[in-house]
Structures are given as structure tokens and as C-alpha cells.
Amino acid sequence: MKSDSSVPPIDPPSLAERIRLEMDSFTPSEKRAAHMLLSHYPFAGLDTVAEFASRAGISAPSVLRFVTRLGFGGFPEFQRHLREELEAQLLSPLAKASPSDRSHGAPALAAFAESVIGNLRATVENIAPAEFDAVVELLSDQRRPVHFTGGRFTGALARYAESHLRIVRSHVDYIEGQPALWRDRMIEIGRKDVIVAFDIRRYQEDVTALCETAARQGATVVLLTDPWLSPIARVARHVLPAHIVAPSNWDSSAGLLLITEALVAAVTKRLWETAKPRMEAVERLRNEKP
Amino acid sequence: MKSDSSVPPIDPPSLAERIRLEMDSFTPSEKRAAHMLLSHYPFAGLDTVAEFASRAGISAPSVLRFVTRLGFGGFPEFQRHLREELEAQLLSPLAKASPSDRSHGAPALAAFAESVIGNLRATVENIAPAEFDAVVELLSDQRRPVHFTGGRFTGALARYAESHLRIVRSHVDYIEGQPALWRDRMIEIGRKDVIVAFDIRRYQEDVTALCETAARQGATVVLLTDPWLSPIARVARHVLPAHIVAPSNWDSSAGLLLITEALVAAVTKRLWETAKPRMEAVERLRNEKP
DNA sequence: GCTTGTTTGGAATTTTTGGTACAGCTTTTG
């Protein structure tokens, strides 16, 4: 889920900050807990209650009272908060930089671009070479029909992929997401077929259904998704996750596009012997028209 | 080459690194686990076994087997390692981008990514802020109908833009490039209308024709193109060029996507007052369906 | 010095979590 509630992402005041402010109102043992936590923030809080208590030199119940006092429902909830805070901080090192220190380009554009570039780097880092290569191999097998599909936003990317790959090789098509549009086509799908699905959060049930049906019939499913993994991952043979978080109310698909283009480039190169004449033929046909 | 001889601070080989290397030798469900972990490293591993298993789409025992295979005595030990690694990394700001890490990801993918990133930077540099802002302003005017269009490859990007913007505001649509499909619609196009065209080299005559016709009827044309400028530039009021050259037989549209997403983000923010209720309503409608 | 209210830790309790045995299934191999 995305937090659509507030537009300008004002940093939530860190828990550490709150603790410092409320320090005076703590009981002696709560203070020990607080100091202990702040001295190693936030890692000190990631252990067990017993460990925390022992390090702070107090008892477990005191630790519990401490976190309750901070407004958490329990120790696990407290830990979850720490993790999320840590993750948010680590993933957006850019947010720290002053927002108006960029000179060139539209400021909004520049900031957006930096964020997207971060996504691309992170995406590349997290993709296993073997996985990428395996997908290239799969898409380069001309005996296997390839079908692209995607959700309401990602469908456009699927189309983009399809429009390129269909020129490189044959048996490439695009399947619309709605079940009514693919139900009858499923009879054609079998062991040899490859489904390449694009699906990011707000995962679409119809796309999932398509992939599950195809997988049940023996098709090989390749999934391009976000790091949280679409439910399709459960039936997918290969998963390529891309980072998608951007300073926007929408997610960014740049990482998915990157993977897509890299795949197309690799397959084109791999099949160059047969792709070249094909591409030339397509070009010739296009020029004949008028 | 740099002289690294003096200091041999061999980074403790991150667990992530080891996982990437051993990826090939994993069983299918272990790969799932590995992927899941890498895509969110290391936070994905900080939850409970059950949570981890569920997110990766595998069973809890498989997760246990996975961590055992990595050489840990148990899940808690595995988590402790992750925490320590994270802490170490966070405390040394140098570790940010360890150069020995660069080689990761599929080599082809990594090289491609660097090239794309270069394109994005160049694209941002070459866009006049005023031009960008003017387009945002134009697209934020709800009284002006907006029509997206594009060529055989870029059409997908136009669709992508349309699918987002149509949720933010009304009077947004997509026009297919072939003249037969838009000829009759042109009668509707007038002074108030805005055409946003995507067109990169191997410029398509039909898209050019569409824009020329629309411009002749008084419509405002916005063009997203490559640095060599599509012929549409002659009739366009605003031109946003993106760098597209990549190590591939194909051009890369990442720069166009970047501009598109930045535009959508800016317009969404600009129209937030009216966009928010719209987006919520759309969400509600989508959830009613089943 | 007694009482009252607060704070604290030990021990019991409950919930959650990690771990294991086993059976079904898939893939590989002969």
C-alpha cells in the first residue's frame, strides 16, 4: 500500500528524538533503558527483551513498561517501528540533502531523476546474473512462443517489450489482462509457452489468475515485479524485481523498463543471425506502404 | 588503475555477495528465498520465519533449510548476522558504494544500466526548467482535454502516461497513430486541446500527420522526442528531448519515461486537491468489482 | 515511625516462534 494521505513527505520525527524530549518524565529504570537505546540507536532495540534488559541493567518487565510508555502496543510492535525507521532512513539518503541545491534542469525533474537513478542502481544490484541470463536464454528459444502481459499501468511496458521482441523473432504476442479476453486463448498455452508478466504493487488479480492458469498448464512464467514480489512469484520460474519508489504519488517503472530493454538488447544480440534479416525485412515492408 | 596496495581493508564479504555467487547451486525454493532477501536486503530477513516464508511464497521449513545451507546454526543466528552487518555498514559511511561491488548484477545488465543512467543525467541537463514547468501547467489545466499519442514503440509510453493521468484528471485519452483511426476524431480537436506526442527516430509519418492536423486546428502540441528532434518539432509548442542511445540495437526510452513520470508526478501534486478524491474514488470502484 | 503511592524485579503464564519428522510430489537417472 502506498500512503496517499499526505503529499509533501514531511519526515516523521524519529523515535530517538521523542525519547530525548520525554527523558525527564521517565522513571530511573526507564532512563537507563532510554540511554541504552540511544547510545546504540536503533540496533540496541533489535534484540530480545531479555537481551535489552540485561544490557541496560534492568529487568524485562521494566523494558516492557518502557516501550508501552512510548505508545507501542508491545515489544514486537516497537521493534517493527525501529526496523521501518531504519529502512526508510537507509533507502533515502537523498532525502537528507537540501532540496534546493540543484542548479540545473527543472528542480523537480532533477530530484526525480536522482531518485530514479538510485532505483536503477539498486535494481541492477539485486538481480542475480544467472536469473537474467536464464531469462535471455528462454526468450531466445524460437521454438517457445512468448506472451507478454501486465496490469493497468505495467501493461504499457508489456506492450513495449512485445513491440520490440516481435521484430526480433516470431511467435510473440501480447495478452490483455482481463480474463474475458484470454480465457479462450488459454487452450493454446502449454509446456512450451513462456509468459512474461509485469506486475507491481496494487497487484492485479486478473493478471495473477492468468499466470496461475498458464502455470497450471505447464507454461514457464517470468515475472517482472517490485521488491515486495507480486503473488505471481509463487508460480513464476524466474523473478526479476525492480525498485520502484519515487518522490511521487505514483511508483516509477523505470527499473522495469531498464530490465526490459536490457533483455531485448541481449536477446537481439543472441539471435542476431536470424534477427538481422528479419529486421531488414520489416523495414522494407514498412517503406513499401505509401 | 588506483594504488590500493597499501590498505587491504578487504570488506567482509557481505552475505548478499555470497548468496549471489551461490545462487546457481540453490534449489528452486531456496532461490525464491534468496531473491526475496536480496530484493530487500537485509530488511527482509529481520522479520520472523513465518513472515519471510510467506513473502517469498514458500514454506517455513524451506526458509530454515535455506539459512542452514548458508551456514548458520539457526534463524536467530542468521538474524544476528544481518543486524551486525547492517550496523557495521551504517557506521562506516565509506561502505556506501564499495567498488568491488560494482561488478555485480548481470554484466550486460550493469553496463546497460550505466549507459541508461548517463542518458538520464544528460536528459535532465538539457531540459529547460521553464519548458518543463510550462508543460506541467498545461497538463494541469482541467479545462483542456489532453490526448496522448506515439509511434509503434513509443506508443506504449503514451499509453503509460495516459493510464496515469486519466486517474488524476478528466478528459484524458489515447489516440492510435494510424490515420484511419484518428481522422474522424480530429473534428473534435480545437484550440483548447493539448496533444502530447512521443516520437523518436525512425520518425513515423502518421504521428507527424496527426500532430500537424491538430496544430492546424489550433491545438497545442507537446513533443517528447530525441535530441535530433522529430519533424513534429516544427508544429510543437513545447519540446522535451531525451537521450536515447544505448549499447543495443535498439534505442532506449528510459529518458522519455523519466520525463513522463516526472510530469505525472508534478501534475498530480499540482492538482492534489481534486486528484486525491478522484484517486480514492477510482480505488473504491476497483475494489467493488469482485 | 507509620502509611501511602510508586517503582521494580522474580516467577508464573501465555503466546509466539523456531525447529523436526514424515509423507507426497517432482525431477533425475539408469
Next chain:
DNA sequence: CAAAAGCTGTACCAAAAATTCCAAACAAGC
């Protein structure tokens, strides 16, 4: 095509963790 090996999930159990309860210790007020 059958047997074997390997992988994976269900069901169950043990362990450990969080949480609650209660009585002791302490401080402040009369």
C-alpha cells in the same frame, strides 16, 4: 519407463520469547 534421489509442504512439538501478576523495596508525606 521404472526406480531412486531430492525437494517441498503439512502437521506437530519443543523452546524461547513476550507478557502479566504479585510481592518486595523504596521514597515521600503526615
